[in-house]
Amino acid sequence: MKQNFIGALCALAVMGGAFAQTPKKPAAKPAAKTAPAPAAEEKDAATLEFEKFRAEMEESNPAELFEMKGEEQWKTKRGPKNVSLAESCDLGQGVGKVEGAYVKMPRYFADADAVMDAERRIVWCMVEKQGFKFDEIAAKPFANANFTPDITNLVTYVAGHSRNMKIAVPLKDPKVREAYETGKAMAAYRAGPYDFSCNTCHGSDGKRIRMQNLPNLGTAAGAMKGVQGWPGYRMTGGVMLTHQWRMGDCFRQQRFPQPKYASDAIAYLLTYMIGNANGQVYKGPGIKR
């Protein structure tokens, strides 16, 4: 079977604004009537059709297989220091506590003097507490068809323990606030060969690229759509991927260079996005197209 039904000649190209307007010059042209309504109904029918099956897809989500593995890895003594994360890693709720930790990150961690999202924090624990090498983790940070990194299982496990909890990024903390504002400015920054920023696709409501709805990350509901479902089991390729991966892939499609894994830059952007979703309910690891 041709497994590349993906069709994913995916590229975000954004053609813009003025195109359908009557040409400004030559001004003599008769004003063009508005073109017939786009197949908005068609799109909505497709979206509705997807949603009908959404609950069923979420109810039995292969992400749970990765949660199970992550739980085992969290509790097992591992790494050069032969320590488990359960007995050494503080995700902000006390050593070893995973309940509700995911929805309260990114947060500032004094021991690392950095604002960290969940994945970055777990990597930090693996390096500092278990003795793994950061460069080795960062060399292969994301899953492919034949390989799922431990960190992906661990993040999925931790995220699973914030199911049905409200997002509560501590934006009142000045360090977190600064990360948020920096992330906000990064999201608006246009550059590269196509003049894209994050906001080109994710800065207004009701947009779609091909059939894919694009959440407006500047609103609480839109930001939640961007947060919901990560880490997520991706149907295309059948792999488990994390929010860090999603951010990197956005920049790929934005035609930017690559963000470094578990970096400040990604933590800032995640603080902006997840912070905007504060108060919304996180449903746990998801299933993605």
Place this chain on the structure above:
Amino acid sequence: MEMNVTRRTVLRGAGSLGALSALIMAGVLKPTAAYAAEWNKAAFEAKDTAGALKGLGAATTADSNDLMLKVPDIAENGAVVPVDVVSKIPNTSSIAILVEKNPQPLCAQFDFANGAVADVSARLKMGQTSLVKAIAKADGKFYTAQKEVKVTVGGCGG
């Protein structure tokens, strides 16, 4: 809460796995699959629907309104297409699912026994827009239901 209980139960199940596989290895317990029917190579490796039906012994089939096939009109992703098949035909003993345009159309076949209801769900790969067919066997006769599922070009992002 109920969810948590279920989860814990499942985990406990997983924990006792080691013991179970030890028993299997020691030959005390026969792995269940060992007495599963042999894989129907002719049906599964058939390159078209007719060949697959022949392999299933279902050369002649009748349409039935009591056989319900629930699939999306448009697949969100051809790699994972959810399908539900329910048969209300009395004495349904088996259900098979086919994707007509796949290189090997037969996806799965399930035999029911000891209280199993003729109601199965699975997730299929579809390389392109195609008819999906369900075949039910009851009292030696075969019944079908079918529906088209559109597979579209993927979006970006997501």
Place this chain on the structure above:
Amino acid sequence: MTKKIILAASMAATLMIALPAVADGDYRAKAIAAFNKDFQPRGQASIDRLAEDGLQMICNRTGNKPPEYIAKRMEADQLADVKYPADGKLLGDWQAGEKLAQSGRGFTWSDQPGLPVGGNCYNCHRISPNETSFGTIGPTLYQFGKLRGNAPDIQKYVYSKIYNAKAHNLCSEMPRFGRVGALGEKQIKDLVALLLDPASPVNK
């Protein structure tokens, strides 16, 4: 071209003094510093892509709403920069245009450099009614030519819009496909035909 960039840069300098920037300057500086510190080149996506050119800087600093006197002047500069085909023929082959419109390839770190780049059109626009998987970031282009005809000035407008969308709307979301070398003369002509040729499904 260099002249344009200098002009844009000097305008940006004027702007910094004349206008309150939309993003707080401090955070904008921090954002740029974070990009520079935490991004690495990969494939063809070199690190210099992080630097704004003059036009991007104006749009970034004004929240994509530059004052009209600047926008008009810079749009005119962009328009003057459009290179039309020497033979003056702007309508190519709509079928080739349709194929190009479908493809979203090009310029990412996972694309091979040098390979033909896609038009990316369906990512954002409804175009031919036969393609139901289309984006909505840009307006619908269905029946574009049917509603407007395909007189030479319309052809020229469409060509220039694809070549450099910013010639008509300074902070348009649409890339400057010709200006940045993504699409060549033939590709743009084929896309013009997709929108304007009466035989194109767009205009049926």
Place this chain on the structure above:
Amino acid sequence: MADPMKIRAQMKGDVAEVRILMGHAMETGQRKDAAGKTIPAHFIQSMTVEVGGKKVIDGQIGTSVSRNPVFGFKVKGAKVGDKVVVSWVDNKGDKRTDEAAVA
């Protein structure tokens, strides 16, 4: 070694709903890798479900089932506490058995 399955079995009225997640590549044998080499077929061929010691489902599976397969079955006459045992065997002879209890 094959990864564990996740099995969930819950009474809804007098019917036990059994949902099974399996970790498996389900390679079709028709895909090529980056180097253009065909990736050999590797897929689950048969599976069984037992509830309360009795076999209720005897299934055969082909390459068209999705990667990391998900199945749902319904069983009448089961009760809370019944043991659910699921097994599969793939075309390379790899196998896996896991169990859970009806909740």
